[in-house]
Amino acid sequence: MQRFKTLLQFGLVTILSMSVGLAFAQDSDSGEDQDDKNEPTLTIGSKAPELDIEHWLSDNDGLFPEVKKFEADNIYIIDFWSPESPSSIVMMQKMGNIQNDYDGKDVQIISVCTEDLDTVEDFLEKKLFGGDEDNPKLTFGDLTRSYCLTADPDKSVWQDYYVASGRKQFPGTFIVGKTGLIEWIGSSARMTQPLDKIIADKWDREEFKKKYIADQAARAKEGKNAALLRRKLARAMRGIQEKIADGDDDAAIESLAELIEDEDLKSAKPMLLGLRLELMIKNEHAEAIPTFRKFVEENKADGSAINSVAWSIYELYEETGGDVDSEILAIARKGAEYAAKAEPESGAILDTLAHYIYIVDKDLDKAIEVQKKAVKFAGPQLADLKPFLDELLKEKKTGKKKKEKVESDF
Numbered sequence: 001m002q003r004f005k006t007l008l009q010f011g012l013v014t015i016l017s018m019s020v021g022l023a024f025a026q027d028s029d030s031g032e033d034q035d036d037k038n039e040p041t042l043t044i045g046s047k048a049p050e051l052d053i054e055h056w057l058s059d060n061d062g063l064f065p066e067v068k069k070f071e072a073d074n075i076y077i078i079d080f081w082s083p084e085s086p087s088s089i090v091m092m093q094k095m096g097n098i099q100n101d102y103d104g105k106d107v108q109i110i111s112v113c114t115e116d117l118d119t120v121e122d123f124l125e126k127k128l129f130g131g132d133e134d135n136p137k138l139t140f141g142d143l144t145r146s147y148c149l150t151a152d153p154d155k156s157v158w159q160d161y162y163v164a165s166g167r168k169q170f171p172g173t174f175i176v177g178k179t180g181l182i183e184w185i186g187s188s189a190r191m192t193q194p195l196d197k198i199i200a201d202k203w204d205r206e207e208f209k210k211k212y213i214a215d216q217a218a219r220a221k222e223g224k225n226a227a228l229l230r231r232k233l234a235r236a237m238r239g240i241q242e243k244i245a246d247g248d249d250d251a252a253i254e255s256l257a258e259l260i261e262d263e264d265l266k267s268a269k270p271m272l273l274g275l276r277l278e279l280m281i282k283n284e285h286a287e288a289i290p291t292f293r294k295f296v297e298e299n300k301a302d303g304s305a306i307n308s309v310a311w312s313i314y315e316l317y318e319e320t321g322g323d324v325d326s327e328i329l330a331i332a333r334k335g336a337e338y339a340a341k342a343e344p345e346s347g348a349i350l351d352t353l354a355h356y357i358y359i360v361d362k363d364l365d366k367a368i369e370v371q372k373k374a375v376k377f378a379g380p381q382l383a384d385l386k387p388f389l390d391e392l393l394k395e396k397k398t399g400k401k402k403k404e405k406v407e408s409d410f
Contacts, residue, residue: 040166044209049160099147109147270305296335303343350374
């Protein structure tokens with residue numbers, strides 16, 4: 001049970017690294033820290049800085065030029081992406097579709113990555129996740145061929161746009177309008193409506209600027225409040241971890257119960273509930289089963305919260321050779337199904353469900369079906385999820401059950 005206890009001892013890191021509604025950034029993979037004391041020098045209506053991009057990797061077969069200075073009457077979408085950002089990867093196909101949709105309207109998408117050239121080129125050579133059946137040779141390079149994908153490892157464009165604007169959320173997009181001014185800043189997933197208005201000369205830049213500045217101020221205030229709450233939570237969690245380290249799990253369970261009732265920390269409540277529940281199950285607490293059942297029913301719409309607990313219980317099952325209460329496993333199986341319904345395109349969550357179908361339902365064919373979906377939606381987690389599918393397919397072919405534990409981070 002040592003791995004299960006270790007998970008709880010690192011609960012502080014888990015809570016503070018996850019978005020629990022305390023005004024965290026959309027993605028945490030930008031790799032850049034911002035100085036809150038610096039006032040933004042780039043905002044809506046500012047003259048867009050020239051682009052000093054080192055490597056242009058795609059240009060729609062020569063249709064688009066490499067841009068340094070912006071041409072009048074053209075519209076440019078400066079989008080920042082990272083191979084490590086799930087949101088960036090999801091947007092790649094959409095970016096290609098957007099570029100095609102605006103064909104002939106003088107719109108050029110320029111997607112900028114701050115990784116070194118070798119890292120970006122290696123990523124572009126990878127096959128699309130889940131693309132083996134329909135497009136066995138399709139790579140990320142093929143997917144991004146219709147727009148301009150670039151690498152700028154000296155981060156000059158990042159500094160000129162992201163840092164200068166004081167933007168915290170990643171990924172993010174800047175629209176440069178027909179007069180070379182910044183017309184819009186935000187998430188690429190929300191850019192088509194303002195883009196249509198900019199193209200049609202119906203965009204009210206000043207109105208958006210007021211809203212943008214107000215939103216930035218509100219976000220900064222939320223960020224300060226979030227920092228205070230994180231410090232409060234950190235202090236409390238350190239105390240709980242000390243109790244666990246001293247072997248006083250009952251006291252840790254009681255302390256977690258008190259934290260759960262703290263209204264200041266209500267956004268972290270699902271995670272705190274999950275940590276407390278894991279500790280109760282690990283210690284075979286008398287209230288573990290009814291508490292677990294209640295947790296699953298009350299959080300059935302929160303796929304990530306249920307999945308975190310369900311996978312921890314599966315790890316315990318593996319490490320104890322199956323020495324987990326059958327009722328706990330049944331509840332975890334039900335919770336895994338709820339999680340998959342809440343987030344049907346999460347590879348990690350589908351992976352958890354497939355494991356429970358395998359060990360609880362003992363339905364090999366259904367487990368294979370679900371795990372194939374998990375691999376399809378695996379994204380950057382493909383290397384973690386595919387081994388279990390390989391094991392299941394091998395068992396289907398040979399009739400022999402896997403003998404070794406399948407490693408996974410979920």
